[in-house]
Amino acid sequence: MVVALVLVLGVALAGAAVYMAQQQISQFQSERDMLMAEQANAPQLVDVVVLRRALAYGERFTAADLGVIKMQEGHLPEGIFHIIATPQDAPEEAQAASVFPGGETRPRAALRSYDAYEAILANKITAPGVDAGIMATLSPNMRAFTISVNATTGVSGFLRPGDRVDVYWSGEVKGEKVTKLIDTNLRLIAIDQSADADRSEETKVATTVTAEVTPEQVAALTLAQGTGELTLSLVGMQNTSDPGAIEIDRNKLLGIQVQEAVKVESERVCTVKMRKGTELVETPIPCKN
Template sequence: MRLIFGLVLALGIALAGFAVHMAQGYISQAQAERDYLRQAQAQAPVLVDLVVAKRPLQYGERFSMSDLTTIRVEAGKVPEASFSQIVAPMTPDAPVKPVFFEGETRPRAALRSYEPFEPLLATKITEPGVDAGIMANLSPNMRAFTINVDLATGVSGFLRPGDRVDVYWSGRSGDRDVAKLLETNLKVIAIDQSADADRSEATMIARTVTTEVSPEQVAALTLAQSAGKLTLSLVGAADTMVVGAIEIDRDSLLGIVAPQEAVKVEAPRVCTIKTRKGTEMVETEIPCTN
């Protein structure tokens, strides 16, 4: 009996030791996992809210708060002019401007097409209550000026709203045929009657191109268009060159040299004095005094 009791006691002590060992291992593993999670959380990137379209939006389509949602993205990797709030109170010192202020019931319109969950950009939507169009694309204090173009002068239909162009003038200046660079890096805001940068008529030849200019440029381009022909030149997206004054006439283009006028060479002036010697008249050369 004592032997059985001793065996049971020994077995109980062994099981208790094994349980303590297992518990210590479990605790150590839990502590290691906890430390790993804390380290991973410390190294994890900071996430911020980003407002995106909840459904597809076409150019000019109106949208409201119900058409938007937010997703979490890594801080520092959000597009410029994006939004972090759909709606917020109107406070003058608010660090972030929302898409809509509280109490705003007017919809906004898309200035380009959007796919679902694509970030909304302040530069690609109108203000509340404003429909998409040329007026919505104009920068403050700027004007819209329309240039008549054709296949040769309109970059063969490859222009899109948002592109940049240089404007050249060609015509008669005095008695010369001249081509001259008038304006550089003008923003195109509409092709014909469309301000949609995603228009599908990829090869349609435009009849008019509307650019964003200052009031002074409006006057200059109006005079130039009435006095000659305007031609557009597409500026590359990565272009950083500063273009100076450019003017060329037909003669310099073709290498024609104007004939030089004949130079009159005057004969040297000779001054003389005549004296009489007897019956003969003698002429003697003397220095000229005037």
């Protein structure tokens, strides 16, 4: 009886152990499946090149100043880099994604300030071997044109590189003072002698601003600046409308309506003269064409 009782107890314990093992295995499998599902739904990460130290505007950097971190794919800004440097025989796609492609060793410069471990962008750094300045910020086939301004004509010192402005001309036309919109949405690339968009002199009144224009706009603005006064108007970031043609003179400003003088032809009177004795008598008669 003792042997039988021990045998029955052993079988029961073995069954309980098998049941507990099956439950544990099922739990492990459920957790594994859940983890695999979460991994499948997790966002994909890609390599992104960042600066390992803070940079000020115009400061140079080399490949030694760069590092790589993981960032979520599909939520990256335009112009991001994925590779620090590539050799000359690397594929074209890898060269385009590299900060220093083709074994390039010349330093690049920052066109704005950067914090440590901030991702760098292609349009915020210069080409290899080029220092920061107006030459580095000009778009292809564009020119730099400098406009003299003061507190009144230069938006009281609130202009910064990267802002966009409308240009108004004020002068005399046929003896009348006129203000006219002559150019719109010009991009400023420098204030005084600084192209730094992060400059700290936020309220400093500039004496000159430099805009990015076409060669034709250079000729037009040169003539306008020599024949009158140019005034800048800051364009808002949310601006989407076209102001169209704007021209204001004194009469339009004050709401004065000028009527052109109409010459009224006086009524023609036809007469016939007759002499009666010593008197000359003039008698009206109907006029004939």
